[in-house]
Amino acid sequence: MRKTNLIIGVGAFALLVAACSGGADESTSVRPFSEVQATEATFENDPTFPGRGILRVDTTEPMICAIVWGETEDLGNFNNSLDMNGTGIVEHNVLLPGAEAGQTYFYRLQGSTADGTLYQSELMTFTLPASDNTIPDDAAAEHGVNVAEGATVIEVSSEFSASWAGANAFDGDLNTEWSSAGDADEAFVTIDLGSAQEVAGVEFLTRTMTDGSATTETFFVVVDDGERFGPFVAGNPANPVFNEISFTAQILRFEVQDTTGGNTGAIEIRAFSPVAMSGG
Secondary structure, three states, X not given: OOEEEEEOOHHHHHHHHHHHOOOOOOOOOEEEHHHOEOOOOEEEEOOOOOOEEEEEEEEEEEEEEEEEEEOOXXXXXXXXXXXXXXXXXXXXXXXXXXXXXXOEEEEEEEEEEOOOOEEEOOOEEEEOOOOOOOOOOOOOOOOOOEOOOOOEEEEEXXXXXXXXXXXXXXXXXXXXXXXXXXXXXXXXXXXXEEEEEEEEEEEEEEOOOOOOOOOEOEEEEEEOOOOEEEEEEOEEOOEOOOEEEEEEEEEEEEEEOOEOOOOOEEEEEEEEOOHHHHOO
């Protein structure tokens, strides 16, 4: 992905957010987004995550770019690329959580260049292609209770920001993620289950950037007595990949092994009790 070392000012970004939400005052000059748009905006389904879309668009110069979108003309959702990290880029690949296949949405494209100039498109619509891909209900009767959900994170290699905290991987919510700050193969997170629990299987639902980076392919589990299990295959919401295992422990450390680099982390990390212990 092409990037520059150009950092967009905080003031310009604040104006960008205000303009996106309709809060820019009359003195704020907003140029047509077409003046900096290099390619047609395309929308596709995320193959790793049913119920999430991807926007792809290029601009003629480095800028912070975002999309504000929703089911009605009131919009309401604001997303930009984590690739930016405060840096202007020209290739904008933006994840759209909650965007359903076959659904039509209203949207505007919005951007800010280094000199503080704001750009905004007209109100338009996009429709994601129809898809039969759905999130498997693999945490149902064939597995036990996910004893990792709600566990306390006691150590994490790093967090991209408070919005990407390690606890997000244990909250049972597929719309939140733990993202490390560039840890790649060195990422890890340690949790306390509160008491010793019998575990019969684990899943690691990797986060993945739109360019394929940040994907965890294999991982280890280290339990409180120091025993190390794995490597296991990581999955994603479309293909969770249940890995059988057998141990009893209170402290679990999940260590990524093979990755595609970057801000590795997880959407969800699960540890299942045996089915018999769950009333199955």
